[in-house]
Amino acid sequence: MSEYILEIKNVTKMFHGLVAINDLSMKVKKGQIYGIIGPNGAGKTTLFNCITGIYTPEMGQILWKGKEIKGTTPYKIAELGILRTFQTIRLFAEMSVAENIMSGRHIKSKQKWYNGVIPTPAYFKDEKEQWMKVGELMEFFNLSQYATTPAGDLSYGVQRRIEMARALAAEPELLILDEPAAGLNEHETQELTDTIRKIQAMGVTIMMIEHDMEMVMSLSEYITVINFGAKISEGLPSFVQDDPVVVEAYIGSDEEDEHE
Amino acid sequence: MMNKTSMIALVLLLISGVYPFFVDSAWLAIGTTFLVFSCVAFSQDIILGRAGVFHMGHAMFFGLGAYTTAIMNVQFGLPILASWAPAVLIPMFVAFVLAGPIIHLRGDYLLVATIGFNIIFIQVLENDVFGLTGGPNGIFGIDVVRLFGFEFASQTYMYYMAFILLGITLFIMRTLDRSKFGRAMFYINKDEIAAQSMGVSVRYYKLYAFIIGAGIAGAAGSMFSVQYSAVSPEAFDVTQSIMFFTIVLVGGSASLPGVLIGTFIMFVLPEVFREFETARYLVFGLAMILTMILRPRGIWPVRFGNIPNFLKKDVK
Amino acid sequence: MDIFIQQMVNGLTIGSLYALVALGYTMVYGVMRLINFAHGDLVAMSAFVGLTVYTQIFGENITSLVAVITVFVFTAAIVALVGVLLERLAYRPLRTAPRLSAVVSALGAGLVIQNSVMLIWGPNMKIFPSNIFPSTIWSFGGVVITFTQVMILGLSSILMVGLYFFINRTKIGTAIRAVAIDQDAAKLMGINVNRIIMIIFVIGSALGAVAGLFIGVYYRGVTFDMGWMYGLNAFVAAIMGGIGNIPGAMLGGLMLGLFNAMITGYISSQWAETFTFVLLIVILVFRPTGILGEKVAEKV
Structure with missing residues (x-):
């Protein structure tokens, strides 16, 4: 290689x-x-x-x-x-900052196909882990205070940070x-x-x-x-x-x- | 806020728990159907409100469940209990097969394709293709649920069975909303391209929504057929699909209380105003327009930001 | 062979009616991205309005060219007015709302129109007089063409060609196309978007009114709830052609009419709708935006 x-x-x-x-x-x-x-x-x-x-x-x-x-x-x-941000910011505007960043954890989550309907102990553990990671990223990008705020309500500069945090969440x-x-x-x-x-x-x-x-x-x-x-x-x-x-x-x- | 909502939920739970002891049989039947329709509306909401798929043929899955139970019981003499699993699995399978080829279509194209499936379904029922569906009259004489020699025959049993079904449905909704599956649906709904760029397969999660939605609707259909001990095509036609579609949007997409309110308004209120037979749909149409103008996101819109408490410590 | 040609004539007749109605759907969709679910009920309403205009002004037994023209113009004007009101009251307040809210409003408006028709004209079927058009019949071998069919084919062709030139060759037509492509940009270029939308509803509703009258004259029996069936077929035609595309609606309408006639002629009318939707779904699987619909690439 x-x-x-x-x-x-x-x-x-x-x-x-x-x-x-x-x-x-x-x-x-x-x-x-x-x-x-x-x-x-x-x-x-x-x-x-x-x-x-x-x-x-x-x-x-x-x-x-x-x-x-x-x-x-x-x-x-x-x-x-390979993760990206967009020139024209594309956040999930109505969803909270934390939920936006959580989208980056999607590919890292190990939930099984049936966990959308049936919770298992492994599912609870995974869910907790992913949210913890979101918490870390919110701290890194100084976003913790906006955790529950809809992303679309925030200023341009903050939205750019959320987009980067979201991409980075996917490691x-x-x-x-x-x-x-x-x-x-x-x-x-x-x-x-x-x-x-x-x-x-x-x-x-x-x-x-x-x-x-x-x-x-x-x-x-x-x-x-x-x-x-x-x-x-x-x-x-x-x-x-x-x-x-x-x-x-x-x-x-x-x-x-x-x-x- | 959280406490207020929980309080309302608790009061509602109590009222609906003792409801059968305070009403006559007609209102008991309406109550049972309300619970069944709520399940269907929630399952429609998985597809429409969460995954954002313009789906206007949901009565088909409801009907598939109902007809599965009716056919297995009346035509093949099997007990109702034996039909429960097929009544869920057959709609799921049909959803998978039918939605597969059309799931990539853009909103309105998909909307008319799903209407199409519903219309084809009704024609298949009416034309009695395999001699099983009873044609336009449907199937009569569906048995009640029997378990260990016990008959769950009275309307009160029906009510509590529907009550349990709604409980299961709500449990599934809650699990879904707090899993990567429910979130993936929201991401697709809000911005398909951004969702894909985060690794979300649009096709997979839209199909997932369809299949889960169809399964719940099928279970509700089975319950519905037992409650009325009969099924007929017009209970599952496009008009019904439009009703479920409207319930979700009038109540509030992806909002649990919203969908309950929607079902109440769209199903129970017309029953209340039964005497005003001729004018009631006129008023109804006006109310639909007015609701959308005054509350474009529904009467009780969804609130996002449902995240674990430990992430809220810095929120002012 | 005679059956084939006969079904073709019948299919083109009903197809032009679908096309006229489909134009109403497609024009509104093109400009507002809204499925105007009330359009079918507007079509049904026009049949009743036309019948009342005819009997009130001319009585049962007078037929003349003047009478027919008057009925058509009067009805088209009344229905156009209702269409404009519909937009003002039910759609304009929702222009910035989520798209599906407007769809629900349209469904509600459909209920209002349908039930108003029922309250005004009653729930029973009304019959159009048979003498509105002369009962002349031409036959070629085994193929029969009625005067009404010729009128339907002729007038709808004229209207469609006229509309095509209006959209492509006139100033207002250009403005309509501009608004369809980009409302904001059109606004910046000084186009009055509200006025354009009003014109769209006037044209769409008037075409629907013509179709509704023809349905009455051709089939004679009209019911308050028939709008759903004609509306759905026309809507399917618009989707087949590629919704938002004007020639697409015409093509889709004619195609669906022909297809329906062939199915009814050769297979069975019991399965007509099933065949319609199978055709639609097959078309969409291969051409996801309809036959003439353009693929809209989203800007990233």
């Missing part, structure tokens, strides 16, 4: 004949924080949707620990240990973050940066799309830049930052980069 936990090889994804991702390749090392940047509409989220099984690419390979996972349904991807090997800092203020962004470092320290590999250049440059160990669905540059943050192709892509696009 190679040193790479996730390999994307020549992936192409089309919508109604339009190319959203064009012959894209990248390799993610275990334990790495991997950044993906690029102007809006470049195909970054589409790439994440291909990895997590929401879309199936027409061409190419997606290898997870050397095994092809292209076309695997999303829930099985999660069972493999992922690879955590995919789609613009985790979007909509956060400076203080919250700083907290988020620290949190991501702590998650990395737990041994979780992280892939992240982010527009906040300061954050993505300081966190990422390796960066791929995408524009119009294709890779235009990759390398260490210091290299990518000064790559004229990248500068051109950002200035040439409609997108205003508010952080420069």
Whole structure:
């Protein structure tokens, strides 16, 4: 097995004949924080949707620990240990924060098929264990005070934390973050940066799309830049930052980069 | 809050426990049917209110249970007790077979497909396919429950059997809500894509909901056939399905008290106003519209946040 | 062969009626994502309204083109008004509510309309006079076509083609399509969404009224609760075609009418509904959003 936990090889994804991702390749090392940047509409989220099984690419390979996972349904991807957050937050809005995070424990729970109807001692034990874990995560993300609050009633910054806690509850090997800092203020962004470092320290590999250049440059160990669905540059943050192709892509696009 | 709800529950339990001693036989029968319909409504709520599947053919599973008991008893001379397990298992099996191919359909498409199953079921009953269902008239003369030479024949026994059935149903609902299965259904209901991304198989849990729901409805059907000692197709047609569907939404999806209130309003109140035969469904329709406008999530909406106490210590 | 052609004519006749009713379902669904369960009862109501208009204004025995046109226009106008009221009172307050709440409201509205018809016109079957249309019959070999059938086929074709051009070629039609795709965006472009929804209900109800009148003229016997059966068939037709899709409703209606006629002609009317729903389920298994319905990809 190679040193790479996730390999994307020549992936192409089309919508109604339009190319959203064009012959894209990248390799993610275990334990790495991997950044993906690029102007809006470049195909970054589409790439994440291909990895997590929401879309199936027409061409190419997606290898997870050397095994092809292209076309695997999303829930099985999660069972493999690939968990994600969404660019537009997708929480179970009416449900409490604790119940939202509990969804991450779904794949870790050992309840038997009949436990939905008949409780057994093992079921009670499992139920308790999962809630304990939820409690730990609420403490880690400083959410305990909101345990019973409906997730949809909370502020944007808090919702982003709940989404990360939920993904982390599933004990992922690879955590995919789609613009985790979007909509956060400076203080919250700083907290988020620290949190991501702590998650990395737990041994979780992280892939992240982010527009906040300061954050993505300081966190990422390796960066791929995408524009119009294709890779235009990759390398260490210091290299990518000064790559004229990248500068051109950002200035040439409609997108205003508010952080420069 | 918790205490107030428990108090109400306790009072209701007491009232319903002694109810048979204070009413005449007509009202006793209504009480029994109320308990049976509550079971069916709860089972509809597993599919509709929890898994969020637009299911408008639930009377079929209710009818399958009823006809299983009726056919086994009247056509094959088996005791009622022997029909209990098949009356639960056959609807479960049918749910699995029928829901399998359509479970991936989007809301409204699934709604009309389930109506379709119900209509086909009724035509099969009316056309008396295997000479077993008795055609449009149905089957008469269903026996009572007998155990060790004892007959549970009186309406009071019927009432308490239905009472126990509702107790079992409530126990299942409570277990379901506090298990990964019930929660998975809610996750799918609230956001299918997010649920899948957390490792929840949409297909598995929607089918699970269907199968459990069908089993409970089947048990209720068996009880229903014994209570009236007869079954006929019109008791299980789409109109009935629409009633169960409406009960859940008027009362409050996924809310235990809500579904009981819904059953009371949709079934017991029309019985109370029986004298106003002609106008009552007009008023009824108006009430449905008004309830939805005033309480779009039902009269007693579900409250989430039912988590173990040790997680609430920091909640202000 | 004669039976086949005869059943085809009968099937297309009833199919165009389904199509007219299905259009009402599909247009409302397209714009509001609501199954208007009261639509079938509106159709039933129009038969009764039409009958009253006919007998009150013209008496039993006068038939003339003017009389027929008047009845159709009057009835369509009254039913359109009821449709608009229905939207105002039962659906508009629920536009932001959970989708199923509006479905329950629609079911309630259906009960209200159905029972109002029963209270006004009584629970018994009413019979349409036989002389509304001339009793001319054409026969080709063994195939018989009645004047009423020709009228039904002709007028519904005209209405459907007209609707198609209205939706695709006029300014209001464009606005309707815009609202169907994205209400918020349409609002931002200055489209009055409430007005568009009102127009949808006027058109849908008026088409339903025409269908209801034709049902009366064609089958003659009408009952207060017949809306359920016609509504369900038309709704199934709309789903088959792909609900929300206007040509889909027309196609679905005609297809279902033909299919029903063939089943009744060659197999048995006892199993008609079973065949209908088996066909529906088979179509949905292979095309989960109906024949012409587009797959809606959810934005992630």
